[in-house]
Amino acid sequence: MNSTRYTMIGLMSGTSGDGLDIAYCSYELQEHWSYAILDAITIPFPLELGQKLQNCHNLSALDLALLDVDFGKWMGEKVRNYCLQKDIQPMAICSHGHTVFHQPSKGLSLQIGNGWALHQAAGLPVINDFRMHDVQLGGQGAPLVPIGDRFLFPKSDFCINLGGIANISMESSGDRVAFDTCPFNLLLNAQAKILGAEYDRNGAWAREGKVSTQLFEALNALPFYSKTDAKSLGREDLEKDFIPLLASSDLSERDKLNTLIEHYAFQIATIIKNFQASENPSVLITGGGAYNAFFIERLTDQLGGKWNPTLASPQLIEFKEALVFGFLGVLRLRNENNTLATVTGAKRDSCGGVIYG
Template sequence: MSPTNYTMIGLMSGTSGDGLDIAYCSYELQDQWSYEILDAITIPFPIDLGSKLMNCHKLSAMDLALLDVSFGKWMGEKVKEYCTEKQIKPLAICSHGHTVFHQPAKGLSLQIGNGWALHHASGQRVINDFRMKDIQLGGQGAPLVPIGDRLLFPNIDFCINLGGIANISMESAGKRIAFDTCPFNLLMNAQANELGAEYDKDGDWAKEGMLNEKLFNALNALTYYSRNNAKSLGREDLEDDFIPLLSESGLSEKDLLATLVEHYAFQIAKVIKRHQPTAQPSVLITGGGAYNSYFIERLDSQLNNSWFHTEATPELIEFKEALVFGFLGVLRLRKENNCLASVTGADLDSSGGVIYG
């Protein structure tokens, strides 16, 4: 008989490249799954490593292979230090890795952070490479979090994560569906960087800017938004489709931020209105963008104030993805599906992840 209580560490290195999230979590199965984030920290990347990770898609094959191993080793060392300090022994370390390429149409999604290096440096069992099995089954390999949304947050109508890219997850006609709704911090942080900050705190600069209707309409007209099947956005899509529109607009950084916020609020509200099961659906918002109070204000306006903003603790806002990757590892150890075909467009549900040790 399978155990019903698991303690795991989830590791998340997001596309925005700020650091490594480490979440030590427990998961328990009774009538339904419950969870607790026992402890969680973010370890900033050393400047050299952070720079390499942000530019890893431009590296030579040899340099990328070396970074794969050195990044895995670095994560393992950090996890070992963390476990020693906290005097904990999780069942496994569940690592998302750092995405270099995401091109599911070509059968490819590459996350670096070598599993053997991570296993050896941490001294712990490791589970990683959660995406590739689904991609070989014809899926997008993303998003992976929706199975966690379904089983850990069963009473929430819409789970939204606002990271480098925004995604949404919901039940529709008895199936879980989810997809990337639009870019998010990857584009906004670039404008904030031009203004001398890492991000637009509370959306204050966006609030000072002016909405540009021409750019707003051009963004909404991108073909990505007319696709209704399983879909996901990668850095390549931003570079090919979104960034040229921003560059050619000639707008100031603040006007770009204001227009991006309105674009994001419009696209996310459109999805909620299309799928809402009640007149006032419950919405859980996590990821760094959850702190952008101006975006929340504009989303509220686009939804005509008809929604319930589910309260989330700062820990859940910042570490939900790491929490869910720990849970994907639990399902993998139980040999249960942790990737939903209804979400990714694969031929069938699957249990993905490679186990080391």
């Protein structure tokens, strides 16, 4: 395709499982890529669907196959209604899908949200399954957002997304480097639910707690942090390593929250210090964790105040991943690489995504 301007819908169903992000975006290539989030909404999952998605890794093969189709159809219907309401006609829908299994060492990363069902329900071309090509090239299939960081946010030294799992990307010696840094909201939200809320607003409960040196050191000693090559975290890793540590601790929920925040701030600050090329690097933080004021304070402390946080709009904080998946779709339509081997550890860069319609 020779067009230099594209309008796409990016769909993101993150590991936090709160709803479907729909971002209607435009992308234009002149001397450099530019973007605009023209409109964006989050549609909460209906209770039954949300519960199925949260527990999909425990479903039978048949029930998982049915959920794959049902979820694709549901997303397609929501996008169709959205486009009718807004009177828009995007070129394609670019869907991340909902991750069920992420085991790249076994050649597997499965996202559900059936492409044909989504295409038929929406009446628009669909691009999905962005991860599997890279996984079959020996890569992690994640993270995928760094190609968007490179082209859409070139002025930020570090791009951090604080979703269910936290990840970071940056340039290093001419290559884009990126990896998951630590869990984030998946563990914080689970602790907050025990205290009676969906999440810890602004980190207020964490602020009331105290750091447990024992738990802090045990978290830092987990095997994930000793990996030096391309690495990514899945729900399986949390269930195997992180959750048992928290469950076996007799700390209060507030102390667990405080210790988790300190652990995250320490891990992310360590990476920034290792990769920074200037004394006060610019850092763009997006994802729900960007609203956790207590975490931002602890990260500032761990960095000795030597950083320059980029002020992101609420729209960018909440919809950056959907924006970037739209951009991955643009690159797929252009048959240009949208997955970086320096990020995933694959044999080579590749152009991932399956087109329906």
